[in-house]
Amino acid sequence: MNDVITVYHLPRSRSMRVLWLLEELGLPYDVKTLEFIPGKFGGSDYTNIHPLNKVPAIKHGETVMFESIAIMQYIIDLLGNESLHPSKKGVEYGPYLQWLHFGESTLAPVIATLMYQRHFFPEEKRSKDVETWAETELKKLFSLLETQLGKHEYILKSGFSAADISVGYCLLLARLAKTHEQITDRIEDYWKILTERDAWLKISEI
Ligand SMILES: N[C@@H](CCC(=O)N[C@@H](CS)C(=O)NCC(=O)O)C(=O)O
Numbered sequence: 001m002n003d004v005i006t007v008y009h010l011p012r013s014r015s016m017r018v019l020w021l022l023e024e025l026g027l028p029y030d031v032k033t034l035e036f037i038p039g040k041f042g043g044s045d046y047t048n049i050h051p052l053n054k055v056p057a058i059k060h061g062e063t064v065m066f067e068s069i070a071i072m073q074y075i076i077d078l079l080g081n082e083s084l085h086p087s088k089k090g091v092e093y094g095p096y097l098q099w100l101h102f103g104e105s106t107l108a109p110v111i112a113t114l115m116y117q118r119h120f121f122p123e124e125k126r127s128k129d130v131e132t133w134a135e136t137e138l139k140k141l142f143s144l145l146e147t148q149l150g151k152h153e154y155i156l157k158s159g160f161s162a163a164d165i166s167v168g169y170c171l172l173l174a175r176l177a178k179t180h181e182q183i184t185d186r187i188e189d190y191w192k193i194l195t196e197r198d199a200w201l202k203i204s205e206i
């Protein structure tokens with residue numbers, strides 16, 4: 001399929017993962033930046049693309065899909081050049097998939113919980129117990145990441161991969177949620193390396 005991918009985007013949202021990946025792969029894409037309507041991003045027309053009006057979503061030929069990590073896997077499988085993951089036959093491929101999914105399945109929900117607890121919910125809807133749980137959980141998750149990064153510059157020994165895009169985006173989310181007091185020096189260094197990449201610099205302007 002030769003069609004250019006259209007990415008439905010909101011600045012600073014998870015659609016950055018998709019744009020970042022496309023830039024790293026040097027693939028062409030179109031960006032449709034959605035209208036910011038709280039509770040219904042993009043308005044009614046966009047519901048045809050993403051039934052929950054969330055971002056990201058993509059359109060590629062007749063294929064329309066959502067979920068940032070699934071979109072990343074789709075792009076890598078169909079259009080990738082093997083540069084953003086370790087060899088499928090090697091020992092790092094399993095851990096690569098694990099960290100790729102860790103970013104959205106385990107890390108992002110905890111940061112999002114803190115974001116709602118500290119910023120989005122009105123005072124009377126906030127729960128100290130939920131906040132304390134999320135803080136404790138986030139500490140554990142960052143400690144795990146810290147241990148992993150203790151061994152090498154990026155998450156995998158073999159170097160930068162799409163797993164860094166998945167997890168790296170969460171470090172922006174953590175900043176937006178003002179939970180970065182939990183970020184350790186090593187993770188801060190990792191964030192610096194990621195945000196110095198050309199691909200990141202380019203897509204953070206979109
Ligand atoms: N698991 C989904 C999460 C998508 C998601 O929650 N996106 C946020 C922006 S980062 C959103 O659209 N929120 C609006 C809402 O929940 O109404 C993914 O990775 O694509």
